[in-house]
Amino acid sequence: MILPAETTGFFGEETDMFAVKAFEKDDIDSVIAFEHELRKQEPDTYYWDPDVAYRKHLEQSFEDERFNTALSFIAVKGGKVIGRIDASLITSRSDAACCSAYMDWICVLKSERHHKVAQALLSRLKEECRQRGAGVLIALMADNDEAQRFYRSIEDASIHDTGIWIDIN
Numbered sequence: 001m002i003l004p005a006e007t008t009g010f011f012g013e014e015t016d017m018f019a020v021k022a023f024e025k026d027d028i029d030s031v032i033a034f035e036h037e038l039r040k041q042e043p044d045t046y047y048w049d050p051d052v053a054y055r056k057h058l059e060q061s062f063e064d065e066r067f068n069t070a071l072s073f074i075a076v077k078g079g080k081v082i083g084r085i086d087a088s089l090i091t092s093r094s095d096a097a098c099c100s101a102y103m104d105w106i107c108v109l110k111s112e113r114h115h116k117v118a119q120a121l122l123s124r125l126k127e128e129c130r131q132r133g134a135g136v137l138i139a140l141m142a143d144n145d146e147a148q149r150f151y152r153s154i155e156d157a158s159i160h161d162t163g164i165w166i167d168i169n
Contacts, residue, residue, distance in 0.1 A: 016115055018082060020124045023072035025062040027081070028055065031074065034081035034109070041110040045144075071101065071132075073124050075108070075117045083108035085121040089134055101129045103139035118150055 023031065035050035048054075061067045069090070075083035085106040092098045103125065108117045129137055140163040141151045151159065 016077075018075050018077035018112075018115075018117060018120070020073055020075050020120050023074045023084065023086075025059065027074060028058050030076070030079075030081045031058070031084065034074075034084065037109055038107065071125060071128050073121055073128075075112075075121055077112070082112040083117045083121050085118075085125050087125055087129070087137070089129070089132055098135075099133045100136045100138055101125075101132075101134040103137055106139075113146070122154065 032050050032055060035046075035054075039046045039049070061070070069088050071087045071089065073085050074081045083106075085103065087101045087103045089099065089101050091100075106118055106121060108121075126137060139151070141147060141159070151157070
């Protein structure tokens with residue numbers, strides 16, 4: 001994978017460098033390889049397979065106007081995706097000026113954790129949210145100890161409210 005000029009910078013020690021960049025359609029093969037590796041490293045955490053249907057949905061998302069507010073970034077090391085963050089801008093007429101973002105997912109390969117990859121992904125997402133006028137980033141927290149430690153380490157964040165999942169099907 002060749003990193004485009006819009007790559008946001010290199011992070012880490014010289015022997016452990018990675019870059020954060022926007023997830024683009026040309027990255028789908030690398031992202032699916034990441035998804036497979038993620039499941040290999042943590043088989044008891046991820047229960048669905050990134051199959052042909054998933055690939056098709058990813059490809060279509062780059063053409064679908066419903067994804068115009070989607071923000072997705074990947075961390076790349078040695079030509080391979082090692083982390084990913086996904087969010088979406090949300091607006092509401094509740095106060096007619098509200099623009100925030102919802103962080104749907106942040107994940108780093110278990111073998112690459114504790115090297116500031118998640119922090120770099122989050123930093124890039126926050127930068128993009130600010131540029132697009134979002135004043136707050138909202139996230140549901142994964143219910144595992146490692147994720148909880150990460151969320152509690154985020155500067156300028158407060159943990160409050162409780163999430164609820166409502167099935168509308």
